Amino acid sequence: MAFFEYVSPPSSLKYSPSYFTSLTFLRAASLDYPSIASTSIIEHWCFSNEVPTTASGTLIQPGELIPRVQDLLPISREMQQAFAAGYRSVDVVLNHAGHRTGLCYHFSKIRLLIAINNHHAAVLAAGALYQHVITSNLLSSADAERFGNSRITTPISGFQVTDFPLWKLGCLLGEAWLEEDVVNALLELLYFHNAMNSNDDPSFIILPTSFSNDLQFLFGQTPRLYSSNFDLIRRRLRALPSATVSWIICESNHYSGYRYGTNSPHLRLGDSMGRLARADDLPSFTWLTPRPY
Incomplete structure (x- = not known):
């Protein structure tokens, strides 16, 4: 049996990678997710040539405390080489609150334990989201059922x-930290909401967080050349001589908002922590702004 076949948990097994791929919001909301240790509980480990067949060595047991991923990755990184040397499992000594337990993990269980760590945030967020949608009556009964039966890993669409x-x-x-991808979706929704309420061609542009990074990069090059996306922005600005441009930057997990009116060379910055604009923010955007013919 090849290594990758040996270490891969059966697709039908609970907490396998395939299990999480097919997990729905409804099931996530009712899932009693295993607890993950907040500190290191693997006191010692070494490879073994034993092939475990017990439930404790191959499955996730009810109430089992899961080692944190930082303790599992060193084992995972060496498993392929160990497999080639004839090893098939890992003997571990767990120490939780002074209580030591010796176990023998099948290589596939190491993959299960890592998968539980990797999907912890996703499952908790999905369950909380489903509960909020249902208890707040945000959807019709038909849409709520459809949402509940949707996979939590389904990509968002329409953006x-x-x-x-x-x-x-x-x-x-x-009051959770907002994912940058979600912030960009909100910006796009804001643009289309404002555009739908505008009787004329919208005189505003709202740009995603990637805009600032791309602008800084191109502005710092020699020679300075516009990308195809920036050519489109310049064309749009030229068609709207009194346009207002807004964008958000994400820096060190902190968001700041910028606003620029093309009829006035002033850059307005909104920052909840009182941070100042970067030195090249105004020069770089002035470089992007097309000059009148």
Whole structure:
């Protein structure tokens, strides 16, 4: 048996990568997700040539405390080489609150444990999102059922500048940090909402977070050349001589808002932490703005 076949959990097994791929919002909301250790609990580990067949060595048991991914990755990185040397499992000593337990993990269980770590945030966010949608009556009964039966990894649709799995919408609940992809979706929704309420050709442009990074990069090159996307922006600005341009930058997980009116060379910055604009923000955008013919 080849290594990748040996270490891959059966697709029908709970907590396998395939299990998470097919997980729906309804099932995520009712899932009793395993607890993940907040600190290191693997005190010692070594490879073994034993092929485990017990439930504790091959499956996730009810109430089982899951080692954190930082402790599992060193094992995972060496498994292929160990497999080639004839090893088929890992002997581990777990130490939780002073209580030591010796276990023998099949290589495939290591993959299960890592998958549980990797999907923890997604499952919790999806479950909370589903509960909020249902308890707040945000959808009709038919749409709520459709939403509940949707996979949490289903990509969001209908947007031009962003693409992300539906579970990431859970960051909109409470006071969680907003995912940058979700922020870009909100910006696009804002643009189309304002455009629909405008009787004329909209005199405003709202740009995604990638705009600022691209602008800074091109402005710092020698020679300075416009990309095809920036040529389109310049063409749009030229068609709207009194346009207002707004965009958001994401820097060190912090968002700042910019606003620029083409009829006045002033850059307005909104920042909840009082940060100042970067030195090249105004010169770079002035470079992008087309000159009158």
